[in-house]
Amino acid sequence: MPTTLVGTMVNGKINYAAIAWVGIMESDMITIAVNKGHYSNNGIKEHKTFSVNIPSVRLARETDYCGLVSGKNVDKSGVFRSFFGELKTVPLIEECPVGMACKLADTFDFPQHDVFVGEIHEIFCDDSCLTNGKPDFAKIDPLLFILSGRGYWKLGERVADAFKVGKELRKTSE
C-alpha cells in the first residue's frame, strides 16, 4: 500500500500521522483507517477535514517518525513545512510531491479503527512530478509499505499498459 501522511488540526495545532491502511472507494473518495487510540481522530471529528499527503522515498525517515510518536506527547508541526489550500483546517506538506485536501464525507466504525471517508476537494502536485500535465509516479517515487516484514519499498518500473495488454487474449479466446 502507499504510505501516506494524514494532516489534521488538533487542539489548534498542526499534526501529521503516518497511515498506510488506505483505500479507494470512488474516483474522488478515499478512506484512511486510523486506530481509535490515535490523536488525529479528534481533529478529524472536530473539523470534518483532513489531508492525505504522499511522501517520496527520500522522506522515509520523517514519515516513519510520524508513525512512531503521537501528537499527544510530541509536537509534530515542525517536522515538515506546511501550507494551506482553500480549506483552512487542512494542513498540507510542502515536501510531499502530492497532497489531497479532503472533506469528511462519512465515518465507518470498525472494531479497532475509525475509517474516515474523504471526498477530495483539492489536489496539489509538484510541477517537477508532472509529465504532460499528469502526475508521474516514477517522479513522485512513492514510499510503499508492506506490513509483512515491516518494510518500506520503492516503486519499480512500468511493465504494461492497463486496459490494453489483455486485448491479445481477448482475440484468441472469443
Next chain:
Amino acid sequence: MPTTLVGTMVNGKINYAAIAWVGIMESDMITIAVNKGHYSNNGIKEHKTFSVNIPSVRLARETDYCGLVSGKNVDKSGVFRSFFGELKTVPLIEECPVGMACKLADTFDFPQHDVFVGEIHEIFCDDSCLTNGKPDFAKIDPLLFILSGRGYWKLGERVADAFKVGKELRKTSE
C-alpha cells in the same frame, strides 16, 4: 494500488474481475470497490462471499483481460485454474501467489460503486513466495496499478525498516 482478481460464483459459474480500488480497514478486513454495473456484484450479494487474489507481474495479460471483458458476455472460468478452500462459493486462483477467501461483513453504498467489506476467513500463499514462513513480496512480485497513465508497475526494492528508520529523528528532536 495492488491489482487484485476478485473471484465469485455468479449464476453457478466461476467469475474473475480485475479490481485495483481496494482498501484495508482492519488487520483482517479489506474492501473492494466494484462498479455497480459489474457482473460480480450479483454473486457477492447472493453468496455473501468472494476471494481476493494477488496476481504476479507475469499474469499482467490475464489480469488485464479480466478487467476488459465482463462475465455478462464472456465465460472467464477457464482463464485460470481454480481451487476452493473451506468456503465452497469462493473460487481461488492457482496461478496467483496469494489468495484470500472472504466473508462479506458489510456493504457500503457509494454513488458509482458497491464497496464490499470482506472479513478474511482463509489466506493461501505459495510456499515458493515465503521467506521464514512469511509472505515475501519480492517473491510475490505483485502487479501494481496506477490510474494516472493507465499502467501496471512492478514493485521495486525494499528501502528501509518501518517502525525503526524514524527513531534517529526521535533522538534528535525530543
